[in-house]
Amino acid sequence: MADPKRKKKAAKKSASAERPVARATMKTASKAPRKVAASAKPARGSAKAKPAAKGKGAARKAKAGPGAGLDPEGPFVARVRGEEAVRHAPHPMTEAAAEQGRQPAPPAAAGGDEGLGELPWGYGDDVLLALPRDPHTLFLYWDHARETVAQAFAGLEGGRAQLWLFVRNAEGAYDRLRALDFALESRSFYVHDLEPGRVYRVEIHVVDRGGRERLLPNPSNEVQLPPLGPSPFVDDRFARIPWDLPLGRWLREFFPGGPFSEEARALLARLSDWSRFSGRTWGGSAGGMGGRPFSPSEGPSSPSSPWGRGGKEGA
Amino acid sequence: MPAQDVLGYLSIHLHAHLPFVRHPEHEEFLEEDWLYEAVSETYLPLLKVFDQATDDNIPFRISLTMSPPLVAMLRDDLLMQRYARRLDKLCELTDKEVHRTRNDPTFHGLALHYQREFRELRALFNDRYHRDLVAAFGRLEDAGRLELVTCGATHGFLPLMQMYPEAVRAQIAVAVSHHRRHFGRDPKGIWLPECGYYPGVDAFLAEQDIRFFFVDTHGITDATPRPRYGVYAPIYTGSGPAAFGRDAESSMQVWSAEHGYPGDPDYREFYRDIGWDLDHEYMRPYIQPTGQRKNVGIKYFRITGKTAHKEPYDPQRARERAASHAGNFMFNRERQIEHLAGRMGGVRPIVVSPYDAELYGHWWHEGPTFIDFLIRKVAYDQRIFRLATPGEYLRENPEQQLATPPLCSWGAGGYAGVWLDGSNDWIYRHLHKAAERMIALARDFPEADPLRRRALDQAARELLLAQSSDWAFIMKTGTMVEYAIRRTKDHLLRFGRLHDQIRSGGVDEGWLSMVESRDNIFPEIDYRVYRPV
Numbered sequence: 001m002a003d004p005k006r007k008k009k010a011a012k013k014s015a016s017a018e019r020p021v022a023r024a025t026m027k028t029a030s031k032a033p034r035k036v037a038a039s040a041k042p043a044r045g046s047a048k049a050k051p052a053a054k055g056k057g058a059a060r061k062a063k064a065g066p067g068a069g070l071d072p073e074g075p076f077v078a079r080v081r082g083e084e085a086v087r088h089a090p091h092p093m094t095e096a097a098a099e100q101g102r103q104p105a106p107p108a109a110a111g112g113d114e115g116l117g118e119l120p121w122g123y124g125d126d127v128l129l130a131l132p133r134d135p136h137t138l139f140l141y142w143d144h145a146r147e148t149v150a151q152a153f154a155g156l157e158g159g160r161a162q163l164w165l166f167v168r169n170a171e172g173a174y175d176r177l178r179a180l181d182f183a184l185e186s187r188s189f190y191v192h193d194l195e196p197g198r199v200y201r202v203e204i205h206v207v208d209r210g211g212r213e214r215l216l217p218n219p220s221n222e223v224q225l226p227p228l229g230p231s232p233f234v235d236d237r238f239a240r241i242p243w244d245l246p247l248g249r250w251l252r253e254f255f256p257g258g259p260f261s262e263e264a265r266a267l268l269a270r271l272s273d274w275s276r277f278s279g280r281t282w283g284g285s286a287g288g289m290g291g292r293p294f295s296p297s298e299g300p301s302s303p304s305s306p307w308g309r310g311g312k313e314g315a
Numbered sequence: 316m317p318a319q320d321v322l323g324y325l326s327i328h329l330h331a332h333l334p335f336v337r338h339p340e341h342e343e344f345l346e347e348d349w350l351y352e353a354v355s356e357t358y359l360p361l362l363k364v365f366d367q368a369t370d371d372n373i374p375f376r377i378s379l380t381m382s383p384p385l386v387a388m389l390r391d392d393l394l395m396q397r398y399a400r401r402l403d404k405l406c407e408l409t410d411k412e413v414h415r416t417r418n419d420p421t422f423h424g425l426a427l428h429y430q431r432e433f434r435e436l437r438a439l440f441n442d443r444y445h446r447d448l449v450a451a452f453g454r455l456e457d458a459g460r461l462e463l464v465t466c467g468a469t470h471g472f473l474p475l476m477q478m479y480p481e482a483v484r485a486q487i488a489v490a491v492s493h494h495r496r497h498f499g500r501d502p503k504g505i506w507l508p509e510c511g512y513y514p515g516v517d518a519f520l521a522e523q524d525i526r527f528f529f530v531d532t533h534g535i536t537d538a539t540p541r542p543r544y545g546v547y548a549p550i551y552t553g554s555g556p557a558a559f560g561r562d563a564e565s566s567m568q569v570w571s572a573e574h575g576y577p578g579d580p581d582y583r584e585f586y587r588d589i590g591w592d593l594d595h596e597y598m599r600p601y602i603q604p605t606g607q608r609k610n611v612g613i614k615y616f617r618i619t620g621k622t623a624h625k626e627p628y629d630p631q632r633a634r635e636r637a638a639s640h641a642g643n644f645m646f647n648r649e650r651q652i653e654h655l656a657g658r659m660g661g662v663r664p665i666v667v668s669p670y671d672a673e674l675y676g677h678w679w680h681e682g683p684t685f686i687d688f689l690i691r692k693v694a695y696d697q698r699i700f701r702l703a704t705p706g707e708y709l710r711e712n713p714e715q716q717l718a719t720p721p722l723c724s725w726g727a728g729g730y731a732g733v734w735l736d737g738s739n740d741w742i743y744r745h746l747h748k749a750a751e752r753m754i755a756l757a758r759d760f761p762e763a764d765p766l767r768r769r770a771l772d773q774a775a776r777e778l779l780l781a782q783s784s785d786w787a788f789i790m791k792t793g794t795m796v797e798y799a800i801r802r803t804k805d806h807l808l809r810f811g812r813l814h815d816q817i818r819s820g821g822v823d824e825g826w827l828s829m830v831e832s833r834d835n836i837f838p839e840i841d842y843r844v845y846r847p848v
Contacts, residue, residue: 071608074795075792077678083727091586093794133735134729134731139735139743188741224514226721233539243713247524247554265541268544268655268658268659271655272545273536
């Protein structure tokens with residue numbers, strides 16, 4: 001299997017350093033021609049099946065040659081080997097990698113002949129929605145009618161938009177946790193560094209210089225971020241659910257488990273944990289393998305930097 | 316092997332899924348290759364392994380997701396005709412390759428190998444399975460060898476849909492109905508798309524009497540209250556369905572890019588395909604009509620090492636390596652299960668090893684052979700554990716701990732970050748709006764005249780197709796982004812137009828018929844699945 005890191009290293013080597021490899025390959029493949037792509041005749045003998053796969057250099061070659069384009073295997077490789085693997089594949093698998101040698105693209109999809117137009121910029125339905133991204137991060141998007149915004153700012157001097165973030169306390173009431181200045185025009189926002197496992201909700205307010213404020217309808221939904229790490233609660237309750245009977249009533253008939261040592265519980269938790277394999281290079285399904293990251297800094301980043309500081313956060 | 320005679324269980328699950336890609340409006344369409352390659356390299360080889368093992372009376376048990384989009388495509392006449400045509404062309408190419416390499420002692424044998432392989436695939440597809448792979452998988456379930464589970468209707472990532480419960484319910488209910496229609500029975504298990512769980516989704520599973528699903532490791536280890544047995548026993552969620560957690564150790568042996576079996580130097584090199592390697596003019600009839608190169612599935616080199624230097628592939632040597640790896644995998648599970656059984660106080664551990672099905676064969680060419688050796692070795696060469704499906708395990712072990720997993724997925728980072736990212740977060744305002752509108756339509760039109768009814772059903776299909784997690788994933792990974800964006804937008808725009816026409820009472824029947832014929836998934840759908848409760 002091609003190893004992206006090694007390929008990267010190989011690509012960094014000088015041309016002369018690559019020559020022995022090239023010779024060895026040629027020897028294996030006997031009469032490998034240099035101008036495979038240029039030949040109009042069928043290659044004769046597999047020797048002429050000279051590969052493009054020579055790390056990054058080869059990828060560049062493939063892009064420049066006839067027939068170069070985006071390798072449709074990209075999504076599959078990303079799925080089974082991870083996002084990094086597609087960035088270092090010998091054929092261009094990302095749109096960025098294919099840019100240089102790009103050929104006119106075939107019709108992208110079916111809708112072109114239906115006059116479907118474009119999606120609307122917004123719906124103007126005065127919504128603020130919160131989505132859980134990971135144990136530390138909320139994603140928010142909002143969409144307000146022009147009149148709603150105008151009314152909210154009306155009569156306020158130097159009004160600016162603030163996100164008010166609330167967290168539910170033990171009594172079920174909400175405490176304001178942060179007030180964040182932000183640009184209403186940005187239409188979405190990642191809130192970082194939150195405490196895992198807590199329930200949050202958000203409001204948008206317009207605040208003016210004089211300290212007056214006005215709620216921009218509507219408040220967000222409540223959303224719970226996932227807890228991170230083993231639960232502090234130990235409460236062994238078991239249920240017996242016979243396979244042949246419908247679900248439902250049996251869950252009311254639970255019973256406590258028998259004695260079980262904390263030592264055995266801890267051992268089994270440790271054996272279950274991905275961290276035993278930390279530090280290794282993972283491929284993996286759905287673009288990653290190894291479960292949750294051990295700290296936010298190990299997580300992915302994005303143009304809107306969900307792990308970083310996508311917006312200005314005030315106190 | 317009776318359960319009481321073993322110390323524990325190994326549950327291998329293969330998740331077979333591809334997004335719904337079908338473009339009748341084009342004679343050839345690049346992204347349809349995802350299906351054709353997976354049929355040639357994964358589904359047919361796996362069927363061959365399973366059928367042969369069944370014929371040989373090997374008592375194996377494996378669970379397999381057959382996602383609704385995949386089932387729909389495998390049952391689609393147009394796509395299967397196109398696949399048959401593709402196979403014919405590839406057989407023609409292998410004939411040419413045999414001729415081209417006739418004087419080449421290194422590669423001629425390999426060319427003959429591919430000629431045999433593709434001819435066999437064609438015979439399997441046309442003659443043995445009569446172009447109906449869904450029925451072939453169904454027969455293996457009837458034979459008691461496979462346990463088939465369903466998935467979200469279009470692989471929608473449910474945690475980011477949770478504020479629209481009717482939309483979550485529709486993903487599950489439509490999938491169950493589709494599964495019943497194609498396999499003749501209700502699925503007892505589900506692969507939540509991307510293993511995406513959130514607290515509460517289990518209630519929708521229970522509504523459909525789904526008894527189990529899968530989560531990534533931290534879905535169990537971080538559950539509340541803290542599970543007693545780690546991932547080595549399932550937990551019952553609040554509504555009853557059991558969550559099985561992925562075992563890290565056995566996953567690592569296959570998935571790890573650095574140490575996993577598929578990276579062995581003797582295995583076939585994925586990237587060295589003659590579609591990219593050979594003369595452009597020679598390959599032209601077999602690559603894209605635009606002349607752009609692509610894989611054709613004929614690969615002459617083995618992984619060899621981590622440099623660009625590649626040695627010729629030796630199928631027999633690779634097969635022996637697969638046998639050796641199967642033995643190693645089994646040995647490791649024996650030791651693992653022995654160790655666990657000694658610490659679980661009389662409870663028999665289950666080691667759950669889920670994989671993308673397409674990893675086996677399409678990426679790891681020898682993967683189906685590995686499975687073949689593994690199921691045979693497990694049956695005859697050891698007595699420590701036996702293969703069991705989650706359903707079988709629950710039948711034998713109906714008492715389990717109650718706990719609730721956290722929101723989790725098996726994507727990079729372990730949560731929703733793959734599908735909610737700067738590259739794809741723009742889609743949610745549109746997806747949510749469409750879901751809200753669909754729910755309102757189902758509420759406002761509890762009954763509808765035939766034409767409006769067709770439009771309502773098609774609106775439901777378009778929404779489901781737009782929700783596929785594959786599009787957000789592709790945007791995140793930067794691969795076929797243009798296509799993923801186009802698909803998301805087209806389905807949302809079709810939904811929007813249908814919505815407006817339904818509301819105004821002016822359904823354009825001609826256009827509706829065209830859209831029905833293109834996005835023809837779920838012909839049985841009833842839009843009232845979105846009715847608010």
